Amino acid sequence: MSLVPTWSRASVPGRSLVVLAIADSAPRARLAATMLDTLPGPGHAHGLAVLRSAATPSPARIRAELEDTRQAGRRIPLLTTGQIRRLIRRRRPDAVLLDCSGPHTETLSGLGRSFLRRYRPVVVSSLPVPAPEATEGEWLHRSRSDLLVAHSHREMDEYTVLAEKLGIRTQVGLAGVFPRTGQGPVSGRRDRVVFAAEGGLPDGNLGRETLLLALADLARNRPDLEVVLHLGHEDHPEPMETWHALAGAGRVDASALTVTSGALRRQLDHARGLVALGSEPVLVALSARVPCLVLTDFGRERGDLFEDSGLLGDLGDLRLARFHKPKRAWGEYNHFHPASEDDWVARLHELCLNVTRGRIS
Template sequence: MTVSPSTELPSGARPSTVRVLALADSDSYLKWAACLLDALPPGWTARTAVVRSPITPSADQIRAALNGSMTAEAEVLPARRLRRVLAEYEPDVVLLACTGPVVETLTGIILGRGGPRPVLVSGLPGISVPASERAWLFRSAADLFIVHSHREVAEFTEIARGLGVRGTVGRARLPFLDPAPPKARRDRVVFATQAKVPVARGERRRVLLALAALAERRPDLRPVVKLRAWADEQQTHRELHHYELLWRELVAEGAARSGALTFDTGPMREHLSHAAGFVTVSSTAALEAIAAQVPLLVLSDFGVNAEMINLVFEGSGCLGTLADLEAADFRTPDQSWCAANYFHDPVDDDWTAHLSGLVAQARTGALPVPVRLPYPGGARARRRARMRLEAPAAMEVISAVRQARQRALKA
């Protein structure tokens, strides 16, 4: 939902309607924010914006991220305009749906304005097992930290207690687990890519070759590589070896048949509505597949551990291998695992109740003083993060110069 700034109120007055300003910096965080806003209490209003940075999503990515939500649009604005937006909109709540360094930088801008402050909300848009202390360090000033399972709430609450931060950890069912209606023809095998894992070029080529082998063995199935972004688009995390480019290499080498795989973007829920099977190395989209009752595989060939971001799938019954993929041997998850991990009863969700209480505190001036812990990496890293946000074009030039110097030294 997107609303225009309201009419002016008398000095010192607060509107009766609770206003939420949602700020995102990437497509995945924007999708998460838009879906969370759909669950706000009745009568609350929201405004959504993407803060310009080196990972700003394209117009197509923004449309895909908002697909299926009630948020109609998200303006893209530079960080230097944030103070003006805050002054115009006067939000009761600011949802910082951004990567950690951006959350920390925006927090500094918001708290540096002086006067009554809004409730600060942040969180993580997907699977967050095992819980990370680093995630809390960037978000230590948050009044409410949103995660998505009983296990995550317990782990992040324990970390908060150890760090001495005052924020509450709230639970929300992952907001994009409502599937699109299935189509009559379900003939796709959807591979959900992940920018961070696997890292090695050779491992990614193995995945593509397994999908190509599936295409040859099962002409009734159409493997679709569902990309988070095309090779020339930005995404939340940097992708060193893009699948689209690796596939072109394999075809040029004669290792795979051109046309065996289809590459596409767009909303995952639409792809799953056509899917007969789903596969990933590590992606929150696996949970979307479970919700859509699509048999799946979470590949274990490259390890099952925190580094691969797939540790949570131990005991799920969904782990499998590239050989299973070639044979189209997909799995149905264990129901007890589902109940403990992301598919809890919606009545267990408590984030909106926590948020309502915090808004009431804010309106009486009773919000606690936020705790801002030392920046991971120190003051120099904090300055660099702020420059990336406030002068992304300059940082891109600096990065390009550094890369050129590195190449020259290696030559």
């Protein structure tokens, strides 16, 4: 694979920028691509690369995540830290966008600032979706960035308050990555219920049995619905081992559930509802205007993202195929705000201009 990203250009009015995005996982590569898609500017160019590490995703996984973005079909090189440094020196981007974990962001932020004597790119650090809790450690990993990008008002508020407490001068900006919920009617049949294992599984075999039996009850009582067990991209052997054991004991019909893997987005076109224990698949489903059920039977963490969302329920709701739409106020505070409220692009342009004028060193 080429070590040079495929650079694309846009023709939307605005100041020209050259932006290099670096991701360290397949989901973060998609997030970076989504953010790059919002950058305007005549002659503007951007490229995407993935950091090579012990957890480097496969090229096939990266390609799957980049579907429906402008990076789809382009060469996405896997680069070491040294190769990224040389690429920055050669290409001299106006900004480096880091969609990486905290430790990788800290390392790569240092690369950007090491060019100070001759050339200074603006360093942007993007939080993942959903973001980790705003802690001192997480902030310190990202404090060498010029701009920290959050993806919801909630995250922006939490990281801004903590930055002020810690004396961190990094700006905090907002970039939505999901469309606002409730935009227009959904056409086609809605006859699929999806449980997303990538959102987490109950602890212990008993918890998994309880969940799978509830899914089997739904499939038996509602033959008009296809009940899907979605394993995601990762290897989740636990639910399948439990399911096969239940089928072997005659407690469930082995064919009651449809088992799938790959991108969750592909399962949502005909979904009546999505069930999950964790946040990421719920946010993906809400962005597709699919009602959700966030199960509380297996415990919730204090300060949970879905508190006051209107999405919480239990296995009784699941057996009745009872799913929920989010409360509007919750949605606008948690990832589904209007695009007009995003300010990260404006902040980026201002930072790049200040570097050019020598106001940032």
